[in-house]
Amino acid sequence: MEQKEYTTIYVVSDSLGETAELVAKAASVQFNSYVGEIKKFPFIIDEEQIDEIIEEAFKQKCVIAFTIVTPELRDYLVKTAERWDIPVVDIMSPLLAAMEKTTHKQPRGEAGLNRKLDEDYFKKVEAIEFAVKYDDGKDPRGVKKADVVLVGVSRTSKTPLSMYLANRNLKVANIPIVPEVEPPKELYEVPTKKLIGLTTDPLKLNQIRQERLRALGLDENANYANMERILSELDYAEAIMKKLGCPVIDVSSRAVEETAAIIFEIIRGGK
Template sequence: MEKAIIYVISDSVGETAEFVTKAALSQFMNENDYEIYRIPYVENTEVLRGAVYHAKQLGAMIGFTLVNPLFRNFLLEEAANKKVECVDIMGPMLQAMERKYHKKPIQKPGLIHKLDEDYFRKVEAIEFAVRFDDGRDPRGVDQADIVLIGVSRTSKTPLSQYLAHKQLKVANIPIVPEVEPPSSLFEIPSHKCIGLRISPEKLNDIRKERLKSLGLDDQAIYANMSRIEAELDYFDSIIHQLGCPVIDVSNKAVEETANIVLSMINQPYWDLHGNQVNE
């Protein structure tokens, strides 16, 4: 038995048409019994005319996703004239949605792939934030769009995750007096780094609550005011060396801090790669 041949035609990549075609074919035959010829990025009717001609010669059928109604109508008419089986995979759905929502489709190919690209960039940013959280791998400093620094309990991790959902690759570095920050922190452009400052009193409250939630004594050194003040003094000394912008997070929700970060990085005088931009 000769293999079944199906032409898949699209004014974009053609993945949707091929996926639907394969799903339907699976109800009739296995993968060894058919071949799919994909014709993507159709830009004129001559390509469609040629596809119908070859389909006729090979006894093939056609499945297509064309958002341009002129292309859809031309292909259907040409296939009907040549008596080639031709299936409009997307057209009926577009027409139904046009009736339902009382609006015209944009008629721009490839929009779903743009959404997919945005999705994968977001996933990549989230994975980056997890990998380079809390200074566990200092190599993230060089690769990040933004580096957050601050003492413990200044919301570095949740802020990194929130910004990752905005497709930003964020690394965060804890500032601890006994531990030298990675040398790469002092080599990146200063505006790529953002310090998170907090008042001693607020930090004391947060750390006490954290210790209680862990079933520990809230008088531990972690929540001791002298220790907190020493950590914040060290933080200020690092900020002074870096010359980077600072956000006071004492009374701010993560979302509020994130919006400030986003507004800072969107200022016209610098970009995420440290390139100076004319005001």
């Protein structure tokens, strides 16, 4: 009796099954029309599900390709398939074994870690988009949605800090403090634990602002970099921060990373 050609590949995974599916597709094109379908079974988490897949695969004369990282479930699939004489291909184990040999570390054996990494990526993208949208007080309504709200006068690293923290998955809004402009009312509706004030040394700020004016091709002696003006802004900002009751960080001699580390301590309740 002529043996029936395998026309279906069952892809079984304790996660999305994308890896096994890609390998199955790459293999199937080598057999022209002999492989007619790739059927995916994602998020397999117990033996009962495997039993159902094995029974169906036996009836359909299928090949099973799988990526299951949980050792117990993986072994159960392999042994059950052997009993039913179903060809199985373990896509992950050979590579895991090789990496275990070279790193001398055990694999974590947790399903869906790749998906979790993707979720982290999208959270980071969302946080960066948030920081851009609510940068420099563009829309004060954002402070209520933020994980952290930075306040300070111009050139106290509010924007670089916002972007740095966004890359750590924090949604950050920042509000500039300007004597001629009353802070938005939303700022006073934010829990104090989310507020961080930024200040700096007036001489350092004077130097930074002069450099900024030169970079823009403007007169470095403009009011923006005037020492009297700077002192007035810092005094006003200090009064606002005191009214808000928020912690204040002096960024004069700190890199963005150092200031960010302090902010993480504060929001985690370290201070």
